[in-house]
Every structure is written in C-alpha cells, then in structure tokens.
C-alpha cells in the first residue's frame with residue numbers, strides 16, 4: 507500500500523496556457539470515451555481563464571505538464587466547473603444537489619491513472635469536497651485477508667485511512683477473480699457498505715485494464731451505478747511516448763540527443779508491437795530514461811576520469827546510454 511499525499515497549497519498566478527477544444531454532448535458530461543467524441547453542432551467547451559487564487563490554477567498547471575489525455579483533462583475541468591457552480595447555486599439559495607464522485611479508471615499500465623487520481627484528490631481538496639486530499643493506493647493484497655472477518659477488518663481500516671481523501675484500488679477486477687467464495691467478494695461488499703456509511707467523506711476510484719474492469723462491472727450489477735464517472739485512459743502513441751521521454755529528461759535537466767531519440771523511437775515501436783496489452787506505456791519510458799541517467803553517469807566517469815565533462819556533456823543522453831537488455 508502506498509500513501510501519497512496531495513498538497514493542498516494555494517497558488518496565485520497568470521491565465522491558463524491552454525484551451526480545450528474537445529466538444530462533448532451536454533447530456534453526457536461524465537463518461538469519457540477515450541477517443542475525441544463525435545462532433546455536434548455545439549460550441550466547444552473552453553477552459554475559462556483563471557484569476558489568481560483560483561483553485562483550478564495549480565491543477566491546470568499539473569494537467570498541462572501531462573502529454574495527451576485531452577479527454578481526462580476535459581473531464582477534470584467539468585468536475586471543477588460543477589463544483590464552482592454548485593457553490594454559486596448554494597450562495598444564490600438554489601438546490602445544489604448532492605453529487606457522487608466515485609470513479610472508474612480504465613486503462614492499460616502506465617497510462618497515467620495514478621497520477622490523475624492524485625490530481626483529482628488535490629482538486630477535491632482545494633474545492634472543499636475532501637478535507638485532506640491525500641491518496642491511499644491499494645491492491646488486492648492490501649484489502650483481502652486470510653480468514654473470515656479479516657478482509658472486512660483490513661478493508662475498513664484502509665477506508666478509515668482514506669477518509670478525507672481518495673482510496674485508489676488498482677487492478678480492482680482481481681477482487682472478483684475467485685468468485686462468490688473468495689474473500690475478494692467480502693472486500694467488495696465492505697467497500698460498497700463504506701460508500702454508503704461514509705457518504706461524501708472519501709472518493710473511491712477503481713482502476714484496471716479496460717476489458718477486465720468491464721467484466722468486473724458486469725459480474726457485479728449493483729456496482730456501475732455507484733460509479734457515475736468513468737474515464738478511459740488510452741494507450742499513448744509513439745509520438746506521445748517520445749514527448750513523455752523528452753519531458754522526463756527535461757525535468758531533470760538532461761537532453762535526449764537526436765540519435766538517442768531515434769534509437770528510442772525504433773525500440774518503442776518494436777516493443778509496443780511485441781508486448782501489446784502488457785506494454786506499460788509511460789512507466790516503460792520512465793524506466794528506460796532512469797536507467798539512461800545511470801548509464802550516462804558510468805560512461806562519463808570512464809570518459810572523463812579526472813575532470814568534469816562540462817555542462818553540455820553532463821546533460822547529454824546519447825544513444826549508447828539507452829539500453830534495454832536484461833542487464834541494463
């Protein structure tokens with residue numbers, strides 16, 4: 507289990523740098539399709555410029571730093587807009603309604619689900635929906651126990667820890683894999699009860715591979731209606747993976763040299779084709795880049811045994827630094 511706190515600091519600053527031009531049908535704002543929705547004769551949903559102190563400002567900076575995911579970014583903006591308008595409606599003496607924010611994240615490994623869950627937790631905290639805005643990330647082994655009653659206890663303890671934040675259950679479908687007699691069923695029942703008992707006190711996000719999550723929801727007919735927000739995280743294209751690699755390098759003040767980028771692109775094309783659904787997208791790229799930093803360090807120590815190689819060389823990731831054999 508991982509606990510990852512989402513910071514709750516306020517930000518000031520300028521207008522947002524981007525505008526989302528995806529068009530959604532107004533009657534289906536909560537289900538993202540992953541692909542750009544088909545066009546309707548409606549004006550595009552545009553992100554309103556934020557004023558300093560606007561809670562969305564910091565969130566939008568974090569979202570902008572992520573490559574692609576336009577459908578996800580749009581949905582998060584819609585949630586923000588709904589929360590803002592609910593607040594205004596309350597102030598105007600109108601019914602603001604009680605909304606349910608439990609979510610399903612469908613996507614292959616490394617498509618950004620956990621990162622977005624953390625941003626969602628922060629948004630809800632800044633908007634006053636969640637008191638803490640932290641993320642408790644769990645998987646089957648954290649929830650399921652070894653004897654009767656153990657599972658319910660373990661699950662309840664984790665829900666308690668998640669109060670005020672988000673409980674993120676990765677590979678949620680594995681809870682249903684053993685059928686009726688499995689303790690996973692007890693974990694699901696306990697989670698459902700906790701959603702009723704602790705209304706609006708935590709947000710539950712179930713995440714996993716698209717097909718398996720679909721099957722999971724089908725075998726639990728009571729579940730889908732409890733998760734009104736479903737988001738698809740598409741696999742990244744090769745161009746997006748390259749952009750992500752460049753971003754990861756830039757964040758650490760490294761530069762991927764053109765030949766290194768070419769080598770990486772060739773490798774990603776082959777790897778993606780070979781591994782298909784098990785390809786771990788941005789996580790795979792992160793691993794290669796981080797190994798690249800280590801290989802570069804060893805190379806530089808050998809090439810420049812007695813002096814600093816200089817700033818440019820310290821930054822340059824060359825093709826020989828990017829390796830993907832078992833040893834690398």
Ligand SMILES: Nc1ncnc2c1ncn2[C@@H]1O[C@H](COP(=O)(O)OP(=O)(O)OP(=O)(O)O)[C@@H](O)[C@H]1O
Pocket residue numbers: 571572573574575613614615616617618619620621622676750753786788789792
């Ligand atoms: N769109 C993106 N732009 C930049 N970096 C990204 C993007 N998506 C993911 N990453 C990075 O890739 C890594 C893996 O992302 P993350 O853990 O959010 O994926 P995940 O879908 O939760 O994976 P898994 O299902 O395997 O747990 C993280 O380091 C994250 O910062």
